[in-house]
Amino acid sequence: MAKPKEDFSVKEISPKIRAISKYSMGPATSHDLVEHMSYLFVKIVMARNLIGLAGPNTCDSYVELKLGNNKATTKFLENKSSTPIWNQVFAFKKEKIHTREVEVVLKDKADITNEIIGKVSFLISNAPQRVPPDSPLAPQWYRLEDKNKKKLMAEVMFSFWMGTQVDEEFSHAWHSDSIGIGGDGISLTRSENYESPKLWYLRVNVIDAMDLVLRDKNMKDPEIFVKAKLGNVVLKSKVSPKKNVNPSWNEDIMFVTAEPFEYPLILSVENKLQPNREESESLGRFIIHLTNSHKREAAKTPSNLIINLERPEGKEIEQKEVKFASKLSVRISLDGGYHVFDECTQYSSDFRPSEKQLWKAPIGVLQLGILKANGLSIMKLKENRTDAYCVAKYGTKWVRTRTIVDSVDPQWNEQYTWDVYDPYTVISIGVFDNGHVEERDDPTRRKFHQMIGKVRIRLSTLEMNRVYTLSYPLVFLHSSGVKKMGELQLAVRFSCLSMINMINTYSQPLLPKMHYLVPLSVHQLDTLRHQAIYLISLNLSRYDSPLKKEVIDYMLDVGSQTWSIRKGKANYDRVTTLLSGFLAIIKWFEKICNWTNPATTFLILTLFVLLVLFQEVILPGMFLCFFLSGLWRYRKRPRLPTHVDTELSHVNTTNEEELDEEFDPLPSRKTGEVLRRRYDRLRIVAGRMQIVLGDFATQGERVQSLFNWRDPRATFIFVCFCLIACILTYLISIRWMICFTVAYVFRPPRFRIDFPSIPRNFLRRMPAKTDSMF
Numbered sequence: 001m002a003k004p005k006e007d008f009s010v011k012e013i014s015p016k017i018r019a020i021s022k023y024s025m026g027p028a029t030s031h032d033l034v035e036h037m038s039y040l041f042v043k044i045v046m047a048r049n050l051i052g053l054a055g056p057n058t059c060d061s062y063v064e065l066k067l068g069n070n071k072a073t074t075k076f077l078e079n080k081s082s083t084p085i086w087n088q089v090f091a092f093k094k095e096k097i098h099t100r101e102v103e104v105v106l107k108d109k110a111d112i113t114n115e116i117i118g119k120v121s122f123l124i125s126n127a128p129q130r131v132p133p134d135s136p137l138a139p140q141w142y143r144l145e146d147k148n149k150k151k152l153m154a155e156v157m158f159s160f161w162m163g164t165q166v167d168e169e170f171s172h173a174w175h176s177d178s179i180g181i182g183g184d185g186i187s188l189t190r191s192e193n194y195e196s197p198k199l200w201y202l203r204v205n206v207i208d209a210m211d212l213v214l215r216d217k218n219m220k221d222p223e224i225f226v227k228a229k230l231g232n233v234v235l236k237s238k239v240s241p242k243k244n245v246n247p248s249w250n251e252d253i254m255f256v257t258a259e260p261f262e263y264p265l266i267l268s269v270e271n272k273l274q275p276n277r278e279e280s281e282s283l284g285r286f287i288i289h290l291t292n293s294h295k296r297e298a299a300k301t302p303s304n305l306i307i308n309l310e311r312p313e314g315k316e317i318e319q320k321e322v323k324f325a326s327k328l329s330v331r332i333s334l335d336g337g338y339h340v341f342d343e344c345t346q347y348s349s350d351f352r353p354s355e356k357q358l359w360k361a362p363i364g365v366l367q368l369g370i371l372k373a374n375g376l377s378i379m380k381l382k383e384n385r386t387d388a389y390c391v392a393k394y395g396t397k398w399v400r401t402r403t404i405v406d407s408v409d410p411q412w413n414e415q416y417t418w419d420v421y422d423p424y425t426v427i428s429i430g431v432f433d434n435g436h437v438e439e440r441d442d443p444t445r446r447k448f449h450q451m452i453g454k455v456r457i458r459l460s461t462l463e464m465n466r467v468y469t470l471s472y473p474l475v476f477l478h479s480s481g482v483k484k485m486g487e488l489q490l491a492v493r494f495s496c497l498s499m500i501n502m503i504n505t506y507s508q509p510l511l512p513k514m515h516y517l518v519p520l521s522v523h524q525l526d527t528l529r530h531q532a533i534y535l536i537s538l539n540l541s542r543y544d545s546p547l548k549k550e551v552i553d554y555m556l557d558v559g560s561q562t563w564s565i566r567k568g569k570a571n572y573d574r575v576t577t578l579l580s581g582f583l584a585i586i587k588w589f590e591k592i593c594n595w596t597n598p599a600t601t602f603l604i605l606t607l608f609v610l611l612v613l614f615q616e617v618i619l620p621g622m623f624l625c626f627f628l629s630g631l632w633r634y635r636k637r638p639r640l641p642t643h644v645d646t647e648l649s650h651v652n653t654t655n656e657e658e659l660d661e662e663f664d665p666l667p668s669r670k671t672g673e674v675l676r677r678r679y680d681r682l683r684i685v686a687g688r689m690q691i692v693l694g695d696f697a698t699q700g701e702r703v704q705s706l707f708n709w710r711d712p713r714a715t716f717i718f719v720c721f722c723l724i725a726c727i728l729t730y731l732i733s734i735r736w737m738i739c740f741t742v743a744y745v746f747r748p749p750r751f752r753i754d755f756p757s758i759p760r761n762f763l764r765r766m767p768a769k770t771d772s773m774f
Helices: 499-505 522-540 549-555 565-593 598-613 615-636 656-662 673-704 712-731 734-745 758-764
Strands: 038-048 061-067 070-073 085-093 101-108 115-123 140-145 151-164 173-175 192-195 199-210 224-230 233-236 248-258 265-272 280-288 294-296 305-308 327-335 364-374 388-394 397-400 411-420 426-433 450-458 467-478 481-496
Touching: 038 061, 038 101, 061 085, 101 151, 115 151, 199 224, 199 265, 199 522, 224 248, 224 280, 233 248, 248 522, 265 327, 280 305, 280 327, 364 388, 364 426, 388 411, 388 549, 397 411, 426 481, 426 549, 450 467, 450 481, 450 549, 522 549, 565 598, 565 656, 565 673, 598 615, 598 734, 673 758, 712 758
Parallel strands: 085 173, 294 327
Antiparallel strands: 038 085, 038 151, 061 070, 061 101, 101 115, 115 140, 140 151, 192 397, 199 248, 199 327, 224 233, 224 265, 265 280, 305 327, 364 411, 364 481, 388 397, 388 426, 426 450, 467 481
16 A cells, blocks of 8 residues: 655644734734743742751752642752752643642652651642733742641742743743653753854964974975964964975965854974874974954955964973074964854855944844644654754854653744844754653763754745744655654744845845955865854853754754765756756747747747837837736745755655665765665766766867867868958848848748758867867
8 A cells, every 4th residue: 555645835824822913014022923821830949947857957858749640849959958949940731730739748858768848738729820921929938737737847938820931930940741641740951042152264374484493404305384273173284385494385274263262273383204194293383362363354464473483392402592483474363254154055044244343233033933843753762752842043043942841742832033134044943852851861871862853944035024824844854765753833923124224135245245355265164164063062062951963963954065866866857947948938939930830920020020120129128028027926926935845855756775875974884885886876977977067068169169270171261251240240230130130040941951050060060179088
C-alpha cells in the first residue's frame, strides 16, 4: 500500500488573540499576538521558627506542593537554617488542575525519611485574580500544622493567585506541564532574551620587518612569515619573497573579535627550520591589547605602527649588550564599516555595520507571537516523550521560550519584538528537544538538543501592519529522507514606522559602503563567518539557560554550502525554469516568422510598422505594458509567506545514497567502495559541467578570433564586410534598414531554406583555443 502523501503547505489559523483584526493600523499593544492562558501561581518565599529532630538550625528544608496526586518541589537548602529563603514561583495550568485544594508541605531532607515538619492547605477557589499582571500582591505568613492538625510555631511565607502568562512572575516560574497528567513536577529553564556579542573585523596589515636575528647565522634563504593569534584562532601570512633578515609581505590577516576585546593579539615573526616543513622558530613576538586600537569607519588607510619585537625566551644572545631590537611594521584597525556575517547571505537577518554611529534609524517593528505546536514527533524514543522549546533569531537578538515537558502539543504563547532596519531580512524560528530534561539523568552523557524543524519568514514578503496567523509544517531532512515533524503556529506582524524611510531603503546599497570600497573575497567572508559563529556560540553558552552549539549551528545554517547532488538538481531546475520564459518567447517568435498563424503574423507586422513610423511611443508603450502586467497580476498575488517547497528542493525524488553523501561530514567517514562510487559519480557530473563550460568558452573565443587574424581569410572577409556595412549604414536611413531587416526575418516560408544562416556558418568555422589543449 502506498504511503499517503504528507501535507507541507502553510495554513491560516484563527487563534484567540486580541489582535483579531487582520490589519492593525494603530499602535500595537503588548501581548496581543498570543493567547492568554490561565495559571495558578504559588510563590514560596521563606520559613521561620523551624526545629528539626536534633533541635534548631538542623534542618535541610524544602517545600513540596501537592495538587491531588501530583507534586512539585523547591530547591533543597543545606544550610541548616531555621529561617530558609527560597523565593521561588510555581505556575500550574488551570486546565490541568483536577483538585480543589493545594497542600504546602515543609519537609526536612536531613532526615532519611524526609520527615514532614508541617503543612498548610488552601482552596484554589480562594486564589485572588491578579489584575493588572504587575499589581503588587504581598505574601503572608501561614502557621503550619503537624500530622494531628495541631498548630506549630513554624511558619511559612507564601502567596497564591490566578493569572496568565503575561504575569511578570511567569518568566521566573518553575513551570511543570506534567501537573495534571501524572508524575512529579519538573523544574524547567525559563524563557530568556539573548544578545549576540558585538562583532568587529580586525585587520592586521603586515608590511615588513627589519633587523631580524637568526639563530643560525649561516642559514641561507630563510623562509620567514608572520603568525598572528587571537584567542584560539591562529593565522599565518605567506612566506616573504625576500629571503633575508629584512623581509616584506604587505598582506592582510583578518580576524573576528568581540567586545569587550578580552583576548589580546599576539604577533610572532617565525622562521621555518626546514623548507616545506611546518616546524618553525620564533624570531620575536609582541602582544597588542585591542581596547585602544584604531576603529576605522571609512576606507582611509590607518597609520603605520612600528613595534619592537621581544626576543623569545631561551634564545642565545651574544654576551655584549645589544643596542637595537628587531622591528615589525604593521597597520592594525578594527574595521567598523563592515557588517560581520554570521548567517548565510541569502538568509541574513541584519546588514548593519559594526560601528553603531553608522546605523540608520529603524524603519519598522517586527512582532512575533509563538503560539503552540501540534503533533510533534517523539524525540526521546526510550522515554517516549518530547520536551520542546523554540528559539528565534533576528538581528543580534536571540530569544528562547520556556520548555514544555513531556508534550507533543506544547503551548508557549510568548511574544517578542525586534526593530527592523531593512525589509530584505529573514527571521528564523527553530523548534528543539531539550536534552537536559530527562527522567534518568546521566551526568556522564553529553546532553544533545535534537532539531525538530525550522521556519524562515522573509519580511519583504509581508504586508505592512497585517497580522498573519499561520500554521507552518516543521520539515526536517534526515539521511533517510524528508519527514514532517509537526506543525508550529505563529502570529506575525510587521509594522511600518516611516513609509518614506521604507521606500528609500530600496534605493540604498544592501551592504555597508566598506563592502564596496574595500571588498573582501568570498574565501575571506567564509572564513570570517566561521570565526563569528564560534564567538557567538562561546558567548551564548555562558547564560543560565545556555544555547547549545548544535542549536546555534542549526539556526545559522552551518554546513549548508557543502556539495549535494540534490541541491545541484534543484538549482538546475531553477535555471531552466528561469530560462523557460525566454525559450517560450523564442518559440513564439519562430512561429510568427514561419507564418504558422497568418493573422497573428500580419498583426505583428502592422504593429511593427506603426512603431517604426511613430518611434516616440516605443518606450512609453513598453513601460505601459509593464504597468498593466503588474496591475493585472495584483489580484493573483501571493497571500501567504513562502515556506519550504519539497518539490523544488527535490527532497521527494532523491534517494538514500545521495542523502547519505549530503550528510557525510568533511572529512568523510566513509571508506572503500562507497567513496569510489561517489567519486565516480562526481566525475561524471563534473565531466558534463566541463563540456558545457568548454562549449561556452569556445563560442566566445570564436568571436574574438574575428579580429586576431588566426584565420587570415576569415578575418579578411570580416573586415571587408565591416567596411561595406559602414558605407551602407551611412548612406541608408536607419528606418529603412530596420524595415528591410524585419521583412527579411518575417519572410514567408516559401522563401526560406531550412539550413543554418550565413553568419552561423561563418562563425562555426572560426578557430578557438581548443586546438591548444590536450
